[in-house]
Amino acid sequence: MSQSAVRFIDTLEPHELASELRAWRASRPRMGVLALVAEGDGSRVPLLQSVCRDEQVPLFGAIFPALIVDDRFSSVGAWLLRIDELSYAELLPELPREAASLPSVAGSLISGVTPHLTAPEATLFLLFDAMYPRIASLLDELYLRLGNRVSYVGANAGSETFRPSPCLFDRARVAGGGVLAVVLNGHRGAVLEHGYGVPQKMITASATEGNRVITIDWRAAFDVYREVAREQYGVEVDRENFYQYGVRFPFGIVRGDGEVVVRIPVALEQDGSLFCVGEVPANSLLTLLRAPAVDSRLTVDTLLSGLADRGAQAGGDVLLYYCAGRRLYLGDEAARGELADFRRRSGAARVAGALSLGEIGSPEPGAYPAFHNAALLAAAWGGK
Amino acid sequence: VNAELITAVLYDMALVVGGELTLRPLLVKTLQRLMYHTSFPVGMVLLGAPRAGPAEDEIETRLEVAIGDFELSAHAGANLLLPRALAVGPPGMADDPALLAKVPRSGSLPYTTWLRLPVEGEGVILLLAHRASRARLPLDRVFQPVMANLARAITLCRHHEAYTAGLVAERDAARMGLERFRAAIDTSADVIAVVDAATGRFVDFNATAQSALGYSRAELLALRSSDVVPELETAREQAVAGLLGGKRDVTFEALHHRKDGSTFPAEVRLTAFSCHGEQPLLIAVSRDATARKGIEQQLQQSQKLESIARLAGGVAHDFNNLLTAILGGVDVLLERVAPGDPLREGVQEIEDAARRAAALTRQLLVFSRKEVVQPVLVDLDEVVAGMVRMLRRLIGEDIELVTTPGAALRRVRADPGQLEQIIVNLAVNARDAMPGGGRLALETGNVAVDAETARLHGVSAGRYVLLAISDTGCGMSPETQAHLFEPFFTTKERGKGTGLGLSTVYGIVKQSGGYIQVASRPGRGTHFRIYLPEAEGDDARAAAPAPGTPPAAAVARGSEAVLLVEDDPLVRRVTARTLRASGYAVLEATEGGEALRLAREGAPPDLLVTDVVMPHMGGEALVARFRAEHPDTRILLISGYTDHGFDVASLGEGVGFLQKPFAPAALARKVRELLDRRGAGPAPLRVVR
Secondary structure (H helix, E strand, O other): OOOEEOOOOEOOOHHHHHHHHHHHHOOOOOOEEEEEEEEEHHHHHHHHHHHHHHHHOOOEEEEEEOEEEOOEOOOOOEEEEOOOOEEEEEEEEOOOOOOHHHHHHHHHHHHHHHHHOOOOOOEEEEEOOOOOOOHHHHHHHHHHHHHHHOEEEEEEOOOOOOOOOOEEEEEEEEEEOEEEEEEEEEOOOOOOEOOOOOOOOEEEEEEEEEEEEEOOOEHHHHHHHHHHHHHHOOOOOOOOOOOHHOOOEEEEEEEEEEEEEEEEEEEEEOOEEEEEEEOOOEEEEEEEEOOOOOOHHHHHHHHHHHHHHOOOOOOEEEEEEEEEEHHHHHHHHHHHHHHHHHHHHHHHOOEEEEEEEOOEEEEEOOOOOOOEEOOOEEEEEOOO | HHHHHHHHHHEEEEHHHOOOOHHHHHHHHHHHHHHHHHOOOOEEEEEEOOOOOOOEEEEEEEEEEEEEEEEEHHHOEEEEEEEHHHHHOEEEEEOOOHHHHHOOOOOOOOOOOOOOEOOOOOEEEEEOOOOOOOOOHHHHHHHHHHHHHHHHHHHHHHHHHHHHHHHHHHHHHHHHHHHHHHHHHHOOOOOEEEEEOOOOEEEOOOOOHHHHHHOOOHHOOOOOOHHHHOOOOHHHHHHHHHHHEEEEEEEEEEEEEOOOOOOOEEEEEEEEEEEOOOOOOOEEEEEEOOOHHHHHHHHHHHHHHHHHHHHHHHHHHHHHHHHHHHHHHHHEEEEEEEOOOOHHHHHHHHHHOOOHHHHHHHHHHHOOOOOOOOOHHHOOOHHHHHHHHHHHHHHHHEEEEEEEEEOOOOEEEEHHHHHHHHHHHHHHHHHHHHOOOOEEEEEEEEEEEEEHHHHHOOOOOOEEEEEEEEEOOOOOOHHHHHHOOOOOOOOOOOOOOOOOOHHHOOOOOOOOOOEEEEEOOOOOOEEEEEEEEOOOOOOOOOOOOOOOOOOOOOOOOOOOOEEOOOOOOOHHHHHHHHHHHHOHHHEEEEOOOHHHHHHHHOOOOOEEEEOOOOOOOOOHHHHHHHHHHHOOEEEEEOOOOOOOOEEHHOOOOEEEEEEEEOOOHHHHHHHHHHOOOOOOOOOEEEEOO
């Protein structure tokens, strides 16, 4: 029986699940399980919950479009990630969506988290339902009050279709519209990389509402998007092909120091407004980004360097989130090539992860955490 | 691109800086946005003029806000020691890990880079990072306009906060004042309501209105005021007319109708007013008059009984004089009409009638509280216990007698015979009210009477002893209760009662300094509660017969000189004759002055016999002056009643008292007894008002 901290279960058979959980618990009686479930097996979450209830193992997890299993993508199965000493994990479903609620939501999270921060270094691991529209603002609010007491790591769960569906769960509930927060004491955070450069043409998000860009340069957002795509990249975007091009030409929110935060538009409304994965603050300076020419080696270099900065050791297990949009524009084969390269060069025993719908983290340790799209996020998981 | 980026950043920052009205959100949001645009993970706002620190290269300044570093944030709101070279100076950005090593820090990563943005006149914003900035823009200069705006925004926020705090304080004070006023109005025992003058509907009212009328707030708001007080309909019009005519108030008394159909009388004061030029409103203040009317009724009853008592006392006094003369005359006749003489029977009938009349007169005197009583310390429980056998015979076997003695009952000062009379009178009434049997309960106890109750009953507040006598009989109507204590008022059939029983009870209780309460409803029995003041101190005087009182003289005759003072000629003549017939030398005077003159002119008499109530100089004054001039003369006071309460004992040794009407033999015995007494004073007698 494996004593690795990660275990992929492709069939989700109760007997096999129970057997694995018993083996883990025998050596780590205070352990808990973080489960990443592929959307194709989302209906089997109740079975997982039932087994964990029977085995009295704390369970928290989320449903993703697909899973990363070492160097391939799987649309079925589940990753079980062992948390050796589970000190705090809580599912906060159906968070209020108005901006005024952020202080109380953050307060509720912080009051739960703070008493359980027992190690000098800790990671606050957050799994959001991708449909929750205030992720970036909530991160700001958390950082305002917790600062660098924790490293902020997380990803968005849900369906690649961006249709609302319950995607977060614990041992008793499957819920949506909220966040799952887990404290990982002793964990040193994750490295995030998106690889986009800033082009010359700037536009302004003149009216936004959470995830929705209503106007750009005081005109309907889609009209401007189409013009800029034509002028800058020579592509004709219309309502029919928008879903193909959105992922290839996402928005970049440009900051004063030239850093960019990616926002992939995933839906076009009737009024011409564009729905993105993640908030776009009003009056943000935007650019239309072109999906970077993939330099898999450079990407993997960045990730490996970041992991090393955070104390990851070769031969250990690695948690990897890979943006669903990146796979869309790279194609499945190229994406799998990146996974294989990453696994080989990292020397990881297992690469466990999921296709994500947004990523939380920072490129360097100690940097201001941000909510990104189109990024890769890697973190060490468990000991060697 | 740089120009476009700078414009966009400045525009964004301007929106943040200009969008806040309070200081802390302004500082937090500005700092967050600066960190966002610079990618510096740690920032702080230092406000106020920096002071010199302990070391020359340090300054001390107030850390207003810190974001990003948990350790640094812990200093927020307090003073912070920082390197002078970091916190003081023009806008700038530099890599200087050594300088930043002196900044409080959490985590293992050291700070390497700082960005300083002075806020003119207010302080400085410092941003820290673990790596050199990759920004292409000169960030320290890009944000200078933002800092200038921030300085102005800080000033505006401070003004706004002060202004808002003032407004809030004013609003809170006004609200507190309103709440205090509302609480006062709600606490008022009066019903206070605001009524729309045009429609007559309730606009607002106090809590007392709801509780007194039995309606919920919603119900009252749906009513017209005239639904509750019909007279308000007319009064409303008068009040509105008064408002226009300059007259402010309309006052009247009206029945108020409760939700349950019951009513209560109240005095209503209706005042019209207009607020902010709106249509006129009325404020109605209704004071429940039930208690006042009760007190007025009680006062009227008390005054009526008092006047009856005064009349009865006066009649009894004169009647006693007549009876004294009649009994004296009868005595003379009986001495002269031989036994067997046909006239003798007639004379004896006159004597019997006179004695019955004397008994009736005595009851009237008791009612009018003019009877001379001999109070002693009495244990009411002992009195009740001593009467149980007699009461059982009195009320018969069909009525259960229950006595409940009070625990550690305190004593009262009263005439035991009178107390027995109270119990008997009430027991007889109870028996007559329970012809088919029932229950008669006697209960005693110690009680305290408060000032309000005492004032209501014209007694002193303090400790009292309660005698409660209750029956389960037919009870009394309110009309009967209104006349209950009046002499000769009776509900019994003719010949069954004198109508003096309860008036006697009333008189005795009042004479004892107490009061009486009655509760009764037809068919529900009657409850008398008699409150007698607790005797002060442990005075056992006169609890037993006075020591040294000699037995009645066997032969009540003598030859001593007696000066008789009596304004009533009939009584004087009969008394003088009786005394002379007993062998005494009698001088007669019609009033006090004459008596003093006669005593000075001749030898002082051995005995002064004087009426108490006389014109010019009453018996009490005469005794005082007479004793001063003739201290060896014995004195006998005779009276049907006295206008002034006095204790005969206080007049000194050798003074006696004889109640009118008296028989000649009683007078002879009393005179002899006084003349024979040597060295012993009379028993203490007291007339109590």
